[in-house]
Amino acid sequence: MKLRYCPQCGEELVPKKEGDSERLFCRGCNEFVYENPVPVVAGVILDKEKRILLIKRGVEPCKGRWTLPTGFLEIDEKPEETILREIKEETNLDCRIRSLVGLYQQRGWRYKSVIVLAYTLDVLKGEAKAGDDAVDIRYFDYKDLPEIPFKSHREIIKDIFQGKR
Ligand SMILES: [Zn+2]
Numbered sequence: 433m434k435l436r437y438c439p440q441c442g443e444e445l446v447p448k449k450e451g452d453s454e455r456l457f458c459r460g461c462n463e464f465v466y467e468n469p470v471p472v473v474a475g476v477i478l479d480k481e482k483r484i485l486l487i488k489r490g491v492e493p494c495k496g497r498w499t500l501p502t503g504f505l506e507i508d509e510k511p512e513e514t515i516l517r518e519i520k521e522e523t524n525l526d527c528r529i530r531s532l533v534g535l536y537q538q539r540g541w542r543y544k545s546v547i548v549l550a551y552t553l554d555v556l557k558g559e560a561k562a563g564d565d566a567v568d569i570r571y572f573d574y575k576d577l578p579e580i581p582f583k584s585h586r587e588i589i590k591d592i593f594q595g596k597r
Contacts, residue, residue: 434544438465469537469545473515474502474585476533476552476592477525479571484589485560486578487522488568493541494581500588501566502548511549519553521564527553533591536584548584552592 435456438445443460456465477485486498503518505511512529519527533550540546562569572578574593580586590596 435465435467467544469547470504470540470543471511471547471549472502472504473511473518474500474548474550474588475515475519475527476500476550476588477519477523477527477555478552478592481571481573483571483573484577484592485523485569485571486580487562487566488570489565490562490567491565496567497581498570498572498578499580499582500550500585502582502585503565512551515549515551515553520558522562522566523558523569524561524563525558526556528556530554533588536587538582538584546584548588550584550588 436445437443438458438460441458441460443458445456445458445465447454448457448464450464456467458465485501487501488498489495501519501522503514505514515529516527519525530552533552536548536550538546538548560569577589580589
């Protein structure tokens with residue numbers, strides 16, 4: 433989404449060069465407005481048959497499509513807390529983090545760019561059922577995956593199943 437107004441004062445932003453970079457400038461604040469990537473978390477849960485858990489999204493963007501469980505960090509939350517909270521909300525599973533898969537970057541919807549922190553998780557307890565922002569939930573074989581709209585999630589899943597992570 434393109435930023436049009438200054439988040440500080442509400443003045444309409446104008447393009448202006450800063451060195452070689454074309455940026456947005458606020459004439460009200462007399463300052464450049466910087467846009468930076470926003471972190472999000474995504475979780476990888478495999479069952480005993482090495483199938484991967486996906487949720488069917490109940491909210492935009494990509495409502496009705498299958499993705500990894502994912503979400504934004506609350507302001508004072510650590511990413512490790514966010515992923516456990518999001519997993520619980522969307523899948524009803526209590527998990528513990530096994531490892532960080534890696535960091536992935538892609539263009540976003542609400543934000544221009546997001547950095548996805550991907551974690552593998554072990555299920556401690558609970559039965560998988562869709563909740564909160566998810567309308568369905570299922571384990572998928574790697575050979576039988578639905579089309580996944582988020583590029584970063586496709587990369588994460590590929591890295592997991594091709595053993596690169
Ligand atoms: Zn301003």
